[in-house]
Amino acid sequence: MATHVNPTRMELTRLKKKLVTATRGHKLLKDKRDELMRQFLELVRENKALREKVEAGIASANRDFVLARSGMSDEAMNTALMAPTQRVYLEVATRNVMSVEIPEYTAQHRSADQGDLYSYGFAYTSADLDDAIASMAGLLPDMLRLAQVEKSCQLMAAEIEKTRRRVNALEHVMIPDLQTNIKFITMKLDENERSTQIRLMKVKDMMLEQTHHYKERAEVAARTRMEQSG
Amino acid sequence: MYKAAILGDRDSIYGFAALGLEIVPVVEKAEAARTLRRLADEDYAVIYMTEALADTLKEEIAGYAERLMPAIIPVPGAYGNTGAGIANVRRFVEQAVGSDIIFGADSQ
Numbered sequence: 001m002a003t004h005v006n007p008t009r010m011e012l013t014r015l016k017k018k019l020v021t022a023t024r025g026h027k028l029l030k031d032k033r034d035e036l037m038r039q040f041l042e043l044v045r046e047n048k049a050l051r052e053k054v055e056a057g058i059a060s061a062n063r064d065f066v067l068a069r070s071g072m073s074d075e076a077m078n079t080a081l082m083a084p085t086q087r088v089y090l091e092v093a094t095r096n097v098m099s100v101e102i103p104e105y106t107a108q109h110r111s112a113d114q115g116d117l118y119s120y121g122f123a124y125t126s127a128d129l130d131d132a133i134a135s136m137a138g139l140l141p142d143m144l145r146l147a148q149v150e151k152s153c154q155l156m157a158a159e160i161e162k163t164r165r166r167v168n169a170l171e172h173v174m175i176p177d178l179q180t181n182i183k184f185i186t187m188k189l190d191e192n193e194r195s196t197q198i199r200l201m202k203v204k205d206m207m208l209e210q211t212h213h214y215k216e217r218a219e220v221a222a223r224t225r226m227e228q229s230g
Numbered sequence: 231m232y233k234a235a236i237l238g239d240r241d242s243i244y245g246f247a248a249l250g251l252e253i254v255p256v257v258e259k260a261e262a263a264r265t266l267r268r269l270a271d272e273d274y275a276v277i278y279m280t281e282a283l284a285d286t287l288k289e290e291i292a293g294y295a296e297r298l299m300p301a302i303i304p305v306p307g308a309y310g311n312t313g314a315g316i317a318n319v320r321r322f323v324e325q326a327v328g329s330d331i332i333f334g335a336d337s338q
Contacts, residue, residue: 040326047319048332055306055315062308065245078244086250090232090275094298101298105275108231109250118248133248140249143305144234147276150319151301157322158296164328 005181007188015185019178026170033163036098040156047153050146057139064132071126080120080129086110088140100159102152105144232273232299237265238280242307251278259286266290266302274300280307281314 005011069077087110094101118133209215233252236243240255247253254269256262262283267290269277277300284291284304291302304315320333 037326041332044319044323044326044332047322048316051315051319055311058306059311061245062242066308081244081247084247084250086248087252088234088250090234092232092275092299103275103298103301132245136245136249143249143278143303144276147234147278147301147303150303151298153319153322154295154301155298157326160326 005184007185007192009189012182012185012189015178015182019175019182022170022174022178026167026175029163029167029170032098033160033167036100036156036160036163039097040153040160043149043156044153047146047149050142050149054139054142054146057135057142061132061136061139064128064135068126068128068132071128076125077129080125085118088144090144097152097156098159100155102155103148105148107140107144232275234276234278235269235274236278236305237262237269238278238283238307242280242282242309246278256283263287263290270294270300276301276303278303278305280305281312282307282309285312285314 005015072080089108089110091106091108093104093106095104096102118130120129234250235252235254236246237254237256239257243253243255254265256265266277266279266287279287279291279302281304284302294300294302304318306312306315316333320330323332324330
């Protein structure tokens with residue numbers, strides 16, 4: 001035991017109270033960690049699937065765009081995409097999962113018709129561009145969902161790490177320390193009790209001796225016995 | 231109402247304009263960092279970023295990790311998938327669980 005503890009009854013009560021709190025906290029945090037972990041694993045599996053889907057989607061959309069570019073001049077392409085008709089706005093709500101705030105996005109579009117994607121006349125652009133944009137448009141819901149899930153995973157992972165540290169600190173440092181200290185104090189108090197008991201017994205003996213003079217009497221008795229026999 | 235933007239080299243991101251994301255073309259690292267900071271301070275809830283750019287801005291992005299907003303999401307750019315996005319998710323698993331138990335099969 002590195003730190004010094006006062007072996008007093010007050011300290012003992014204090015430590016016992018602390019141990020109860022620590023044990024309770026440990027149990028609660030462990031439950032929190034387990035539940036967070038369960039939800040995190042569910043979410044991270046979804047995250048993985050979504051990411052694979054989005055990445056594949058972006059790759060194929062990019063291929064379509066390359067095709068579209070090859071059929072058009074850069075200028076025509078830039079003009080065609082200069083003023084997009086759509087604009088995404090997000091409504092952000094938060095949900096509390098085991099004390100972690102995770103975001104929830106709801107997309108709002110500027111134009112009511114979500115199919116209204118083409119910001120250009122069809123006369124000067126290639127049909128490949130239409131295809132490219134159409135393939136991209138299908139990605140948006142998944143991309144937003146990915147953003148939500150991935151941010152949630154990030155926040156939950158950080159919280160799980162923190163909670164795990166706390167659980168470990170309680171389990172392997174706080175609680176054993178408290179238990180040793182409590183044991184130390186109990187032993188010390190017991191020891192003190194025994195030594196007081198012994199002291200009292202000694203004092204009692206001495207006092208009895210003082211009042212009744214047992215030793216003297218025993219000596220006298222012994223001497224008379226010797227004289228009688230001798 | 232929050233907005234969504236995408237950051238990266240022009241070729242990788244111009245297609246997203248049609249979806250309604252705000253496209254913010256950046257090339258140089260210092261400029262990208264400044265732009266990211268500006269977007270984060272404004273009402274952007276989601277900032278997509280090409281993996282290549284995200285790779286150069288690691289420290290800046292790490293600063294937003296614990297914040298609810300913005301969510302900074304790496305996506306593959308026009309020049310191929312670097313695998314940084316998936317690696318990022320794998321890192322979350324490692325951080326939370328202690329070891330990678332989801333991607334184990336395909337990490338090698």
